[in-house]
Amino acid sequence: MKKGEWSAEEDDKLRTYVQKYGHWNWHQLPKFARLKRCGKSCRWRWMNYLRPGLKRGNFTEEEDALIIKLHEQFGNRWSTIAKSLRGRTDNEIKNHWHSQLKKSTKGDEEEKCSSWQSEATQNENICEGEAESNSIDHMTLGSSPPSSPSPSSSSASMSSLNAVGRLEDTRFLIWKYMKLKAVEISGVNPLLQTIHHPWKRVALSCHCLKTICTVTILLICFVDCGHKIDFRPFDADTMY
DNA sequence: AAACGACGCAACCGCCGTGAG
DNA sequence: CCTCACGGCGGTTGCGTCGTT
Numbered sequence: 099m100k101k102g103e104w105s106a107e108e109d110d111k112l113r114t115y116v117q118k119y120g121h122w123n124w125h126q127l128p129k130f131a132r133l134k135r136c137g138k139s140c141r142w143r144w145m146n147y148l149r150p151g152l153k154r155g156n157f158t159e160e161e162d163a164l165i166i167k168l169h170e171q172f173g174n175r176w177s178t179i180a181k182s183l184r185g186r187t188d189n190e191i192k193n194h195w196h197s198q199l200k201k202s203t204k205g206d207e208e209e210k211c212s213s214w215q216s217e218a219t220q221n222e223n224i225c226e227g228e229a230e231s232n233s234i235d236h237m238t239l240g241s242s243p244p245s246s247p248s249p250s251s252s253s254a255s256m257s258s259l260n261a262v263g264r265l266e267d268t269r270f271l272i273w274k275y276m277k278l279k280a281v282e283i284s285g286v287n288p289l290l291q292t293i294h295h296p297w298k299r300v301a302l303s304c305h306c307l308k309t310i311c312t313v314t315i316l317l318i319c320f321v322d323c324g325h326k327i328d329f330r331p332f333d334a335d336t337m338y
Numbered sequence: 339a340a341a342c343g344a345c346g347c348a349a350c351c352g353c354c355g356t357g358a359g
Numbered sequence: 360c361c362t363c364a365c366g367g368c369g370g371t372t373g374c375g376t377c378g379t380t
Contacts, residue, residue, distance in 0.1 A: 102373095103374090124365075125364075125366090137365085138365095138366085174369065174370090175368085175369085176368075176369065177368060177369085188367095188369080189368095189369095192369070192370085
């Protein structure tokens, strides 16, 4: 039984056979198609590579965003996620997730968190004072709890948010801080990043990163009381 | 230029669910 | 009900490529 890379000849045999007779039985198929492969291998090759309608090439930003959204909803159910992305296979999405997107979301939370911790100490003083969140432009309060794990600091984050300094100053500082991070991050990976703000959980996705000045940010802050604060859309440049 | 490590992706492996006998 | 074969799925591996030192 042959293993490893499929040759063009093998691909041709499998394609020709399936297109002519269909895949009525993967176990029997290699014998009839004169392939020295196991049925599973033939099935895999057909489903992930030869099947008509498959889209090859880089994932678009829209696809990335959709994958991330669906992954939050369904977890590692790649086949379920794949059904929502026409032309993409579960295997392709899984690979893409592990190689690109995982590190952009919570996969490296701890690493990012630790790097932010040092910065947090420099920004602690912006958390002083009080603010009323319902008067913040572009900010809406939802009631649904976050699907992600709760923030590490339980009482600290919400109290910090409520204890944020004078509203405009605070918002400006948040925007400024987030923009700096967006630019910094987008230079490395423009697709999507999840990062931790020093005093609350933040998901930041960066779109349209051809130039820094066109960065658009979707910022979602999860606070420990279970409320989701959603800043969107927001053009960081308007803050300057 | 060579060695090394990181990364991306194709492919395999093993488990599980399902349906037929 | 039990067993077995098969397909589907997700985790993992292995290899080629590319960048860095």
